[in-house]
Amino acid sequence: xxxxxxxxxxxxxxxxxxxxxxxxxxxxxxxxxxxxxxxxxxxxxxxxxxxxxxxxxxxxxxxxxxxxxxxxxxxxxxxxxxxxxxxxxxxxxxxxxxxxxxxxxxxxxxxxxxxxxxxxxxxxxxxxxxxxxxxxxxxxxxxxxxxxxxxxxxxxxxxxxxxxxxxxxxxxxxxxxxxxxxxxxxxxxxxxxxxxxxxxxxxxxxxxxxxxxxxxxxxxxxxxxxxxxxxxxxxxxxxxxxxxxxxxxxxxxxx
Amino acid sequence: xxxxxxxxxxxxxxxxxxxxxxxxxxxxxxxxxxxxxxxxxxxxxxxxxxxxxxxxxxxxxxxxxxxxxxxxxxxxxxxxxxxxxxxxxxxxxxxxxxxxxxxxxxxxxxxxxxxxxxxxxxxxxxxxxxxxxxxxxxxxxxxxxxxxxxxxxxxxxxxxxxxxxxxxxxxxxxxxxxxxxxxxxxxxxxxxxxxxxxxxxxxxxxxxxxxxxxxxxxxxxxxxxxxxxxxxxxxxxxxxxxxxxxxxxxxxxxxxxxxxxxxxxxxxxxxxxxxxxxxxxxxxxxxxxxxxxxxxxxxxxxxxxxxxxxxxxxxxxxxxxxxxxxxxxxxxxxxxxxxxxxxxxxxxxxxxxxxxxxxxxxxxxxxxxxxxxxxxxxxxxxxxxxxxxxxxxx
Amino acid sequence: xxxxxxxxxxxxxxxxxxxxxxxxxxxxxxxxxxxxxxxxxxxxxxxxxxxxxxxxxxxxxxxxxxxxxxxxxxxxxxxxxxxxxxxxxxxxxxxxxxxxxxxxxxxxxxxxxxxxxxxxxxxxxxxxxxxxxxxxxxxxxxxxxxxxxxxxxxxxxxxxxxxxxxxxxxxxxxxxxxxxxxxxxxxxxxxxxxxxxxxxxxxxxxxxxxxxxxxxxxxxxxxxxxxxxxxxxxxxxxxxxxxxxxxxxxxxxxxxxxxxxxxxxxxxxxxxxxxxxxxxxxxxxxxxxxxxxxxxxxxxxxxxxxxxxxxx
Numbered sequence: 001x002x003x004x005x006x007x008x009x010x011x012x013x014x015x016x017x018x019x020x021x022x023x024x025x026x027x028x029x030x031x032x033x034x035x036x037x038x039x040x041x042x043x044x045x046x047x048x049x050x051x052x053x054x055x056x057x058x059x060x061x062x063x064x065x066x067x068x069x070x071x072x073x074x075x076x077x078x079x080x081x082x083x084x085x086x087x088x089x090x091x092x093x094x095x096x097x098x099x100x101x102x103x104x105x106x107x108x109x110x111x112x113x114x115x116x117x118x119x120x121x122x123x124x125x126x127x128x129x130x131x132x133x134x135x136x137x138x139x140x141x142x143x144x145x146x147x148x149x150x151x152x153x154x155x156x157x158x159x160x161x162x163x164x165x166x167x168x169x170x171x172x173x174x175x176x177x178x179x180x181x182x183x184x185x186x187x188x189x190x191x192x193x194x195x196x197x198x199x200x201x202x203x204x205x206x207x208x209x210x211x212x213x214x215x216x217x218x219x220x221x222x223x224x225x226x227x228x229x230x231x232x233x234x235x236x237x238x239x240x241x242x243x244x245x246x247x248x249x250x251x252x253x254x255x
Numbered sequence: 256x257x258x259x260x261x262x263x264x265x266x267x268x269x270x271x272x273x274x275x276x277x278x279x280x281x282x283x284x285x286x287x288x289x290x291x292x293x294x295x296x297x298x299x300x301x302x303x304x305x306x307x308x309x310x311x312x313x314x315x316x317x318x319x320x321x322x323x324x325x326x327x328x329x330x331x332x333x334x335x336x337x338x339x340x341x342x343x344x345x346x347x348x349x350x351x352x353x354x355x356x357x358x359x360x361x362x363x364x365x366x367x368x369x370x371x372x373x374x375x376x377x378x379x380x381x382x383x384x385x386x387x388x389x390x391x392x393x394x395x396x397x398x399x400x401x402x403x404x405x406x407x408x409x410x411x412x413x414x415x416x417x418x419x420x421x422x423x424x425x426x427x428x429x430x431x432x433x434x435x436x437x438x439x440x441x442x443x444x445x446x447x448x449x450x451x452x453x454x455x456x457x458x459x460x461x462x463x464x465x466x467x468x469x470x471x472x473x474x475x476x477x478x479x480x481x482x483x484x485x486x487x488x489x490x491x492x493x494x495x496x497x498x499x500x501x502x503x504x505x506x507x508x509x510x511x512x513x514x515x516x517x518x519x520x521x522x523x524x525x526x527x528x529x530x531x532x533x534x535x536x537x538x539x540x541x542x543x544x545x546x547x548x549x550x551x552x553x554x555x556x557x558x559x560x561x562x563x564x565x566x567x568x569x570x571x572x573x574x575x576x577x578x579x580x581x582x583x584x585x586x587x588x589x590x591x592x593x594x595x596x597x598x599x600x601x602x603x604x605x606x607x608x609x610x611x612x613x614x615x616x617x618x619x620x621x622x623x624x625x626x627x628x629x630x631x632x633x634x635x636x637x638x639x640x641x642x643x644x645x646x647x648x649x
Numbered sequence: 650x651x652x653x654x655x656x657x658x659x660x661x662x663x664x665x666x667x668x669x670x671x672x673x674x675x676x677x678x679x680x681x682x683x684x685x686x687x688x689x690x691x692x693x694x695x696x697x698x699x700x701x702x703x704x705x706x707x708x709x710x711x712x713x714x715x716x717x718x719x720x721x722x723x724x725x726x727x728x729x730x731x732x733x734x735x736x737x738x739x740x741x742x743x744x745x746x747x748x749x750x751x752x753x754x755x756x757x758x759x760x761x762x763x764x765x766x767x768x769x770x771x772x773x774x775x776x777x778x779x780x781x782x783x784x785x786x787x788x789x790x791x792x793x794x795x796x797x798x799x800x801x802x803x804x805x806x807x808x809x810x811x812x813x814x815x816x817x818x819x820x821x822x823x824x825x826x827x828x829x830x831x832x833x834x835x836x837x838x839x840x841x842x843x844x845x846x847x848x849x850x851x852x853x854x855x856x857x858x859x860x861x862x863x864x865x866x867x868x869x870x871x872x873x874x875x876x877x878x879x880x881x882x883x884x885x886x887x888x889x890x891x892x893x894x895x896x897x898x899x900x901x902x903x904x905x906x907x908x909x910x911x912x913x914x915x916x917x918x919x920x921x922x923x924x925x926x927x928x929x930x931x932x933x934x935x936x937x938x939x940x941x942x943x944x945x946x947x948x949x950x951x952x953x954x955x956x957x958x959x960x961x
Contacts, residue, residue: 103590152734157724
């Protein structure tokens, strides 16, 4: 266990996370580093809002929408893979395929006329777009289980619910987690653009930099969001690896 | 307790109601109670919603409603996909023509600034009609050629509606008319960004993919790095590229002259190129890896050189997967190019973000709908190509 | 006792199983044999209602199986298949414990049963209980699959090509083990296979299926001696028939008084094995001994040859 934790990859993760935290908690200490990017005495560190607040509300937006999307998407995927929902299966596949061609930024922009400015359209867009990867991955996970395993689960006398909870969902878990990862990563990116519709988040820093021509703002906003996204994605992958290992290491690769 | 195994058994052939049809019918019926169009005295004034029968002359409204109700009934009662497809298409046509007619009917002769835009009722029934059509297409199991034909017909019909002037009184078209020149310039920029970066990624990504396939030691580190790049949000990557490109523009002689700037198309192009590399490289590797060992062994056994094997056997067999990579890249780039406007890269995003800035819904639509349509068309078109290319290799 | 009565399954207008009537005695091992598409697996699956019959019924101990909820019925019937269907995310012990846990046995009883079964199937508890299915060999997976099917002491065990994925040497051992375990536990077994040799070797009675029809249902010797029609005849194979027949008798049953040279044969070896030993050692006769090694007499090539002839 301890040996696992001090592998080089994990040390790197820890170091990156530590650096991010240090920057967010005491950004002014890094002012010297960013100063060369500014001109005409512009401030090197964004101070209109605290960076840590922006980061937390950014993550909160992503978490809330991804969670809501997960509940709905997994529920729907379970429904269409039961006999009762089977007639919706083909159509829902087609709708997801079409839906995923929609650019997330367009979904965000289109929810503004419907919902006004602020957090609401961002959360709505994140939720709507977040449904797709989770639904698709859960669907693939639930519909590609080994037939022999499914048959014996029934033959052992599991009820439909027991089979779903004890066999199907655990076996589909690595793929479901991959869907969650995709949703969260796309959500994080879309939430950044959400700052253009007045959602509170890290995009604000980049937008401020773009508007005032302050490279230091652009770079700090970009680096914070970039690092957050990479850490988040990496974290999901670690959980998925663990789940796959616990799940009898059935090798499963995401779509 | 029924299980999936049971469900597969001989289903009863009793005539039963189509449950999806019921959902569609409820949507259509509900949409009739919602406003069909919004009327605004000026471009950004508050609007009043008008229902179908208030927005159109009674006869026309009757015709549109009849089309919708016919689709509603078909959705519930008919199981024949061709019939459902036809009625779904009829409903969509009724909506398209009805909205255009409402524009012409409601625009006052003395107020050229008045704006008529489709409202929630229109969008809900459009969604329901699209569901009906999609479902019918799924049930028809259209082949790739059939889908390409359907796509072409749809595109041609929409183009014809534009050209005919049937929609000329709708606010979206008014918005377009007032900036037609800029629209086509930005459309060009959008395509240049999306397709140009794809071309660049193809030139670089394919050889990289082959290399990663042949040299194991390269594969994992390369894919990992590209994975990380792919994970970085577009705005962040655009932002992070501004600094180095700005530095190059200022310090490398000639760089500025060839169009490299900190802001503008260069960082956007570079970012899209970097995003494109992962699907290109990964799909090339997966495609080549997927070629059956037996085939590769047979090729080797018959004395093909490594190069002959690659070009005559492995690449052709990997083609469908590589094409899928191109499909992913193109659809993704068409979407991401929209964000490029934020750093002055141009494209449809210019209208989208202007519209957001001015809270002008029509302008937002003008910026958002073209990339949606382009991405959709690219996906349908390339999916068909992928399927066709797979036929020979399967 | 299991009774199949007018059992019929129709898919798309075609009767995959067509009006099958069959009675299976408790405590016997019955083999259903047929080519692929003969309906043998469909027939088996109608017993535990993985497939619902179009017509007809299945009675177990006089009770119509369609009267019980399917899941309850299935918990009382063991089921093992070719690809074992072990749950990949559960350990060997958890897999074996599936049905007892579904039935709500208490923890101690479940653990004891798992240990008992692992011993019965020669899987070292300490070594294997915590392993995952993918960490086992094909033969071990198959044994876990059968152990799991027998975990809740079902009176009836259904097996669909249980040895199909095993290589020949492991298969022979697995067949012998199954036969021994069946004798010991008295479980009624209904086993499906496409392999006539396996059917003759294992089955107390054999049911031959073709195109949905039950062609013949009789003890193995009867099937070999008096195939009901050309199809059954074909399935047995004209060349192999005498040899199949010899597997049914033991050397002990052909002993005659007298002495012979060379290595002795065991009385409970099959005549088929005896024939092989004689041919290979170039002898006309061989001594026979019982399990304890005491001489019983001898067996001759001629006697064995007589026993291979079609009974009149």
